[in-house]
Amino acid sequence: MAALSPSGPRGKGGLNLPSISANFHPSPRSTTPSRNPNSPSSDVAGRPILEDSSSRILAIGGCPLSVPRPLSAPRPPAANLPTNHSSTAVNLEQPPQVSAVERSYADAALNRKVKRPHLPAHKFNALRPTKEGNQFSLKIPQEMYLKEVENFKFALIGRLLSHKGDKPRFTLELKTELQHMWNISNEWQLIPLGKGYFTLRFSNAEDNALAKGQLLWELAKGQLRIREWMKCFDPFKVNSPLANVWVRIHYLPIDFWNPEIISGIGRFLGHPLTIDGASAARDFGQYVRILIEIDMSQPLPKTLLIDGETVSFHVEFVFENLPLYCSRCRITGHTPTMCRKLQQNGQFALVGRKLTMDKGGVKQQLPVVNG
Template structure:
């Protein structure tokens, strides 16, 4: 910026003491252009905890969990508040859709930063969760009912496309945006057309640390105000770990290739090992054997031929193996084992075994 231009702009400014009332100054917005194009995609995040966080450990952990294809840079704006810079929109979109994320059992709230928006004006109070709806009675199992339940839980985002695809569903999934300063909802009452009431239960996927007394995410029972107000600490707590969807132990997958998906759409694309074998190989029977045309491998049935002056010969394809005949002479001091024209005896004059003979042949 030239010196005369700076002088002209400063001449238009009015300086006043902060205690003077009724004096305001309107300054036109001016964006500094340094000539370098910003190719980043930004997000701002906040950890819902009051514990101190070591930024170096946080950065290393989250980068290892996210594994962005084009990389990510992080900067600590305030204690427990961070700025993330990704270099591809696909990385940022994937990470936001795969949330919520946690660090040291604390929830990480993340929001995309739009161009021209001040970071301080972005609210970091909501997080998207997948919630499972259990005990939904027959007659109320529809997409509209699931969407209505999602709006009851929080701000509706989406539903699982596999909810009503013909599978044997025991629960239904809905993605909602939850206000983390409000208690989690445990159940909901639904009224049928007949006037009867039905109660559905909720379970939250990837639910971080929350209080079993007040149901708010971000602290435990020991640091809750209700723990000080309620003297009976042995009473049954209104919340519990049953609100979480436990990942459980690793399930066996050795024979999963024989179990088709329950989803109708996915099952139509599923192929069993037998179906895959039939699709990739064509089996033809020719005479004594069978020839697999798919991989050009010949598998001939074995045949045995016997000549009067020769040993029995086992023919497998083009390979021949000569049988071993043992002959023992009764009344003789020693016995011999003959393979062709060779005879092997051990050190004591006893016929050597086949394994010993094989070593001697080598």
Template structure:
């Protein structure tokens, strides 16, 4: 068995188990059964160890919309105790030559940041040449890069500057996306701790 968390952008409709199974069968030819656990988590069961290894090797799957991120199954798993460390963020790739604007190439570049989800329509249609824009599922446990080095076919290296649109807050105390450590409910304030002891 494997666990997975479905990450959706704000406003995107959650998948039912049947919709998720149908979507996965369109993306990958996998024989699996899924069971919802709440808070976007699913348990997946497989017919063989080989099937588990094949899916586990993927790490994450872009569903368009959404990203399904796989993790190892644990016996006492509870969605309430899990940390949410990922967020989908629009990333601007500045000063990127138009020869890199093919969707496959943009996804390869975005892999250096996280799991690419989709490309902005204006970028696909090349309506705005100042920067390319890609939606990427980013793990915020480490600081996302400010630039990427891209090696051209002739051996030259181009450095691409990255700009993140509305990068969400990340709490270094509880390890969850959505607030800073100064607003974390799990951080006990010194004065409140003193009142409890009195």
């Protein structure tokens, strides 16, 4: 063992460290330290020295010392590193395994313990795009697609209808409210799709029937419209002239405010969804208020004859906040005078409330068509 010398290198706190010869090659460290009878038991300061079986100093005065690794000893190979360093290209044939996630943020908020499986590596290599001419395409096997569709056999599509001025709702907040209403014991998912649409994915037919027990669910902020799930549903390509509109039925005597009578009047206008709570409780007697799904492509009637056995009278309809409708696109949200497709095809442009058309650099004013 190298002797301690006052002239050796000095460590922290002025401690004289032992001088180690360049030819000194320590052997692997033993797990059970032992004493060498020929080595001193303490340093010049009287502190005890702990050695192993190869007379290597492990500690002085209870402070552990690190022994440098011999330069001749081979460095252990790093784990999971390729031995060939000549290329830095990524091997796409064997993608890294995706580690399992114990719980997501939603799982933690709902106190669920869900362990998601690993994503198999062969999933990445099953399909490959092909090039035909200047276009790439990816062919999807029908068997693979139908297997994925099977996961949605108990699913529904929901549309969140918010009141004007309401702030957007978080998905977790909406699911918590629906769970409180439905009290479903099995796991289910609320998947946002965009534009207020959601996929409600249930695991059994009972939960599916419970959710679609009502076509419209009243929420603390807005309503949730339920419909059957469909394949290849894209909320950004939904072209529908249907709109949910609150309708006031005037001049209906209060003794005719039977839910069946009100629903029958609503079917004349479209598909009745729900009756206003104040109207159902007869707290407000000037008119009946009902929410109806109306086809905006059809003319809106103004009156209806109510024919009783002893009395007959007319009721009138007032539509609240009718949405804008474009007869060109057959969707709600804009009028023909605002339609971008018409502007692109006919080079229309909106100037204030007037519609102009550019013909050869000369702008001509056109009559505005009511949408």
